[in-house]
Amino acid sequence: MNIExxxxxxxxxxxxxxxxxxRKHGMMDPEIFDTIVDQMTDFKDALKSVALFLDGEPLIDRxxxxxxxxxxxxxxxxVGFTTNGALFNPDRIKRILDA
Numbered sequence: 050m051n052i053e054x055x056x057x058x059x060x061x062x063x064x065x066x067x068x069x070x071x072r073k074h075g076m077m078d079p080e081i082f083d084t085i086v087d088q089m090t091d092f093k094d095a096l097k098s099v100a101l102f103l104d105g106e107p108l109i110d111r112x113x114x115x116x117x118x119x120x121x122x123x124x125x126x127x128v129g130f131t132t133n134g135a136l137f138n139p140d141r142i143k144r145i146l147d148a
Contacts, residue, residue: 100130
Protein backbone atom coordinates (compact mmCIF):
# COMPACT_ATOMS: atom_id res chain seq x y z
CA MET A 50 0.00 0.00 0.00
CA ASN A 51 1.27 3.47 -0.86
CA ILE A 52 0.34 6.44 1.29
CA GLU A 53 1.09 9.88 -0.11
CA UNK A 54 1.99 11.78 3.07
CA UNK A 55 3.52 14.72 1.23
CA UNK A 56 3.03 16.33 -2.15
CA UNK A 57 5.97 18.43 -3.18
CA UNK A 58 9.64 18.01 -3.84
CA UNK A 59 12.94 19.74 -3.20
CA UNK A 60 14.19 18.91 -6.72
CA UNK A 61 13.02 20.05 -10.12
CA UNK A 62 13.92 17.06 -12.27
CA UNK A 63 13.16 17.60 -15.96
CA UNK A 64 11.58 14.16 -16.34
CA UNK A 65 9.20 14.62 -13.39
CA UNK A 66 5.87 16.38 -13.55
CA UNK A 67 5.41 17.03 -9.80
CA UNK A 68 6.43 20.68 -10.10
CA UNK A 69 3.88 21.37 -12.83
CA UNK A 70 0.86 19.86 -11.08
CA UNK A 71 -2.14 21.98 -10.28
CA ARG A 72 -2.64 20.08 -7.01
CA LYS A 73 -1.86 21.93 -3.81
CA HIS A 74 1.49 20.94 -2.33
CA GLY A 75 1.61 20.10 1.36
CA MET A 76 1.76 17.46 4.07
CA MET A 77 -0.88 15.09 5.33
CA ASP A 78 -2.23 16.05 8.74
CA PRO A 79 -1.17 13.60 11.47
CA GLU A 80 -4.84 13.01 12.35
CA ILE A 81 -5.59 11.80 8.82
CA PHE A 82 -2.57 9.50 8.94
CA ASP A 83 -3.78 8.14 12.30
CA THR A 84 -7.15 7.32 10.71
CA ILE A 85 -5.50 5.54 7.78
CA VAL A 86 -3.28 3.45 10.07
CA ASP A 87 -6.26 2.58 12.28
CA GLN A 88 -8.18 1.41 9.21
CA MET A 89 -5.16 -0.55 7.91
CA THR A 90 -5.01 -2.64 11.07
CA ASP A 91 -8.25 -4.32 9.98
CA PHE A 92 -6.34 -5.69 6.97
CA LYS A 93 -2.90 -6.26 8.49
CA ASP A 94 -2.98 -10.01 7.83
CA ALA A 95 -3.13 -9.28 4.10
CA LEU A 96 -0.97 -6.15 4.17
CA LYS A 97 2.65 -6.94 3.31
CA SER A 98 4.17 -3.47 3.14
CA VAL A 99 3.49 0.25 3.33
CA ALA A 100 5.36 2.79 1.22
CA LEU A 101 5.22 6.30 2.61
CA PHE A 102 5.39 8.05 -0.73
CA LEU A 103 3.62 8.24 -4.04
CA ASP A 104 4.64 11.26 -6.08
CA GLY A 105 6.25 13.59 -3.55
CA GLU A 106 9.63 13.56 -1.78
CA PRO A 107 9.14 11.81 1.58
CA LEU A 108 12.15 13.44 3.26
CA ILE A 109 10.39 16.83 3.26
CA ASP A 110 7.74 15.27 5.53
CA ARG A 111 8.60 16.54 9.01
CA UNK A 112 6.55 13.68 10.49
CA UNK A 113 8.26 10.89 8.50
CA UNK A 114 10.02 9.25 11.44
CA UNK A 115 6.84 9.35 13.53
CA UNK A 116 4.86 7.82 10.67
CA UNK A 117 7.39 5.00 10.25
CA UNK A 118 7.31 4.28 13.99
CA UNK A 119 3.51 4.32 14.01
CA UNK A 120 3.33 1.78 11.18
CA UNK A 121 5.86 -0.46 12.91
CA UNK A 122 4.03 -0.26 16.23
CA UNK A 123 0.88 -1.39 14.41
CA UNK A 124 2.66 -4.54 13.16
CA UNK A 125 3.08 -3.46 9.54
CA UNK A 126 5.76 -5.95 8.42
CA UNK A 127 7.63 -3.64 6.05
CA VAL A 128 7.70 0.17 5.88
CA GLY A 129 9.67 2.03 3.25
CA PHE A 130 9.89 4.90 0.81
CA THR A 131 11.76 6.00 -2.30
CA THR A 132 13.69 9.26 -2.18
CA ASN A 133 16.03 11.37 -4.27
CA GLY A 134 18.29 11.31 -1.20
CA ALA A 135 19.27 14.97 -1.36
CA LEU A 136 18.02 15.67 2.17
CA PHE A 137 19.78 12.74 3.82
CA ASN A 138 22.38 13.51 6.46
CA PRO A 139 23.84 11.24 9.17
CA ASP A 140 21.41 12.46 11.85
CA ARG A 141 18.34 12.00 9.65
CA ILE A 142 19.45 8.53 8.58
CA LYS A 143 19.89 7.51 12.24
CA ARG A 144 16.46 8.88 13.20
CA ILE A 145 14.81 6.99 10.33
CA LEU A 146 16.59 3.73 11.19
CA ASP A 147 15.68 4.15 14.86
CA ALA A 148 12.01 4.86 14.10
